[in-house]
Structures are given as structure tokens and as C-alpha cells.
Amino acid sequence: MISPLARRLRLGQAIRELREQRGMTGATLARHAGLDRTAVSKVENGERRPLDTVLRILDVLLPEGEEQYRALQRVARDGLAKGWWTEAKYGGMGARQARTAEIECGARTILEYQNNLLPGLLQTEAYARHRGQVSLDDGADFDLSGTVAGRLARQHQISGPDGSEYDVVLEPQAIERLPVPPKIMREQLHHLLTLATTRDNVSVRVLPVDARLGRGAVPRSPFSLYAYPDPEDLTLVAVDTVWADLLVTEAREAQRYARLFEQLREAALSPEDSAELIQKAADALAAEA
Numbered sequence: 001m002i003s004p005l006a007r008r009l010r011l012g013q014a015i016r017e018l019r020e021q022r023g024m025t026g027a028t029l030a031r032h033a034g035l036d037r038t039a040v041s042k043v044e045n046g047e048r049r050p051l052d053t054v055l056r057i058l059d060v061l062l063p064e065g066e067e068q069y070r071a072l073q074r075v076a077r078d079g080l081a082k083g084w085w086t087e088a089k090y091g092g093m094g095a096r097q098a099r100t101a102e103i104e105c106g107a108r109t110i111l112e113y114q115n116n117l118l119p120g121l122l123q124t125e126a127y128a129r130h131r132g133q134v135s136l137d138d139g140a141d142f143d144l145s146g147t148v149a150g151r152l153a154r155q156h157q158i159s160g161p162d163g164s165e166y167d168v169v170l171e172p173q174a175i176e177r178l179p180v181p182p183k184i185m186r187e188q189l190h191h192l193l194t195l196a197t198t199r200d201n202v203s204v205r206v207l208p209v210d211a212r213l214g215r216g217a218v219p220r221s222p223f224s225l226y227a228y229p230d231p232e233d234l235t236l237v238a239v240d241t242v243w244a245d246l247l248v249t250e251a252r253e254a255q256r257y258a259r260l261f262e263q264l265r266e267a268a269l270s271p272e273d274s275a276e277l278i279q280k281a282a283d284a285l286a287a288e289a
Contacts, residue, residue, distance in 0.1 A: 001081055002106035005099070006226070006233050008079035009046040009249055011054065013234065014072055016044045018061040032060045046249075051076055084153060092146015093153075096244060101150065103226055103236055103247075104157045107164045111225040111261045115171040117179060118188065119224075120151045121158055122168070122195060122204075127188040128152070130180040158195075158202060167203045169264045170274075175206065175281045182288035189282035196275055205268035206277050214263050225257055 019029050019040075026044070030037040033056040043049050043057060054076040062069040084090065085101040093101075100120070104110065112119050118127065128151045132144045158166045175192070178185050196204035222240035237248035237257045248254055269277065 001083060002078060002228055002230065002233065003103055003226070003236075004048075004079050004081045004083065004105070005046060005102045006106075006228055006236060007075050007081075008048065009236070010233050011072060011075045011079055012044040012046045013249075014068075014075075015040075015057060015061065019044075022061065029057065029060060033057050046079075048080065051080060085150065090146065090150050090153065092143030093150025094142050094147055097147060097150050097154075100238065100245065101154050103238060104154060104164070106228060107157070107226040108229045109165040109167070109225075109227045110158070111258070112166070112168040112222070113219055113224075113261060113264055114168065114174055114222045115219070116173055116177070116222075118170070118174055118192065119168060119222075121155055121166065122192055123151060124184070124188050124191045125152060126184045127180055130184055134179075159199070163199075163201050165201050167205075167265065169205050169207050169261070169268050171207055172209060172277075175278055182285045186282050186285040189278055189285070193275055193278050193282070196271060196278070203271050204274055204278070205265060205271060206274040207264055207268040211267040213267050217260055217263060219260060219264070223257055223261075225254065225261060 019026070024032075026040045027037045030040045033040070035053060035056060039049065039053055040057060043054055055073065058064075058069055058072055058076075062072075083102060083105050085093065085098040090098070097120075104121075110121070112121075117131070120128070123131075125148060128148045129144065132142075132147050136142070136144060156163075158164050175189060180188070192204065195202045224238045224240075226236045226238070228235075234249055234251070235254045235258070237254050239246040239248060239257075248257065268274070
């Protein structure tokens with residue numbers, strides 16, 4: 001399965017482009033399709049809509065026999081698929097994490113930059129549970145067990161036999177600070193080392209404080225890029241904010257994030273030197289753990 005959200009966003013962009021090529025407004029297209037104007041807007045924005053709604057829009061824009069019509073029909077069907085994150089047993093993982101799981105699904109590559117904490121795809125159960133408890137103690141309202149279960153289930157995206165190529169750049173504080181007790185952090189660092197040194201599809205690099213950043217661009221917040229096997233699908237960028245993730249879908253903006261990540265990766269330590277640094281951080285916790 002390829003991310004249903006990525007498919008819906010691809011469909012929405014294609015419909016918008018076809019509509020504009022024909023000089024139609026959203027209201028005009030909706031009228032010809034016998035739909036409310038908001039239905040067209042929702043499809044173009046990647047929202048989940050019934051297949052019948054999409055087909056009525058396509059019938060206005062394209063002859064049914066054209067290959068593009070058939071291709072977009074397939075994309076529309078893919079966009080309605082329901083993944084594991086919709087199952088009842090993961091209902092407690094929360095809307096934000098479920099959306100992340102949907103974006104990750106079927107990604108060919110995931111590129112991630114994290115500045116303070118370790119990414120969810122690399123967290124141990126104990127690390128995830130402690131961080132969740134901290135948020136609850138600070139007044140957050142969510143199902144801790146559901147959140148942890150969802151985080152562990154998401155990790156199959158990189159640990160499975162056909163796992164995504166996962167490349168992450170970490171700031172030093174992500175491995176040297178203690179956002180969890182020493183014992184949990186040491187276990188977490190050992191887990192990180194295992195993934196980084198035994199899985200061919202996982203690459204972990206640490207960006208040293210004295211790194212030379214080329215043009216000098218510095219990211220202000222964590223972000224992740226997702227590319228899918230079908231080149232017609234959009235490259236998506238999720239930018240981490242305090243309470244939500246901003247999803248970037250415009251190709252030019254996604255390319256800017258891709259260039260920024262490449263700059264960070266080039267300035268970071270090699271995977272081998274990064275593993276040595278992570279090992280030192282773990283060893284330094286031996287007495288406290």
C-alpha cells in the first residue's frame with residue numbers, strides 16, 4: 001500500500017491542473033458535475049471523498065477512455081484505502097500520529113532531521129512511554145498505551161523486509177541530553193546503535209556543533225521528507241511544530257527542504273563516526289544507569 005493521503009494529494013493536484021487548463025473555476029466544475037462547490041474543493045485539497053464524487057469530476061474533465069482517466073481512477077481508489085492505523089486497536093494513538101503513519105506508509109525514502117529528541121521511528125518502548133508520561137504530566141490529554149502501541153507499529157515501516165530507506169540527521173543534544181532517566185536513555189542509545197549498524201536501509205548521522213553548513217542555512221524545527229516509488233506521487237514534507245505537523249506539498253518548497261537536508265547530511269559526521277559518538281554517549285551513562 002502507498003500512502004492513501006499521498007494518493008489523494010496527487011489526485012487533487014491533477015484535478016486542479018486539469019480544471020485550470022480548461023479555464024474552469026471550482027464552482028463551474030462542480031455545477032457541470034452536479035456537485036456542491038465544496039465537494040470539488042475537498043477533492044483538490046486531498047480530503048477523503050466517495051469514489052463516486054471523484055468519478056463525476058473526472059467525467060467532466062476527461063474522456064473516460066483516456067489513459068489519464070484510468071490512471072486517476074486507480075489513484076482515487078488507492079486514496080480510499082484504510083491502513084493499519086485505522087484499526088480499532090490503534091484508536092488510542094491519536095489523530096496526529098495516525099496521520100504520520102499514513103504519510104509514512106509505503107514511502108520509498110524517509111529523510112529526517114531532529115534537533116532535540118530521537119525520532120519516533122527509532123524510539124524504544126520505554127523511551128516513548130516516558131516521553132508520553134511527561135506530556136501527560138504537563139497537561140496533555142491522550143491515551144498513553146495507544147500512543148506507544150502506534151509508535152511501535154509505525155516502526156515496521158523501516159524494520160520490515162521491504163523497509164523504507166531511512167536517513168536521519170541528529171543534533172548532538174538528541175543523544176547527549178537526558179529527556180528520560182539514564183537507564184532508559186542508555187538502552188535507547190544501544191537500540192539506536194543496533195539499527196544504525198545492522199540495517200542496510202537505516203543511516204544515522206550526527207551533526208556536530210562545529211559543522212560547516214555551506215551556505216549557512218539552519219533549520220528552525222525538525223522536518224521529514226517522504227518520497228514514494230511512483231514518481232508521479234508528490235514528495236511530502238512534514239514540518240514538526242509544537243502541537244501539529246505542517247504538511248508541505250508544493251514541489252518547489254519540497255525541493256528546498258531536500259536541498260537543506262542534503263546540506264545537513266554533508267556537514268554531519270559519517271555513519272561510522274556517528275556510531276562511535278553514540279557509543280561514547282551510552283558508555284558515559286553506564287555508572288548512572
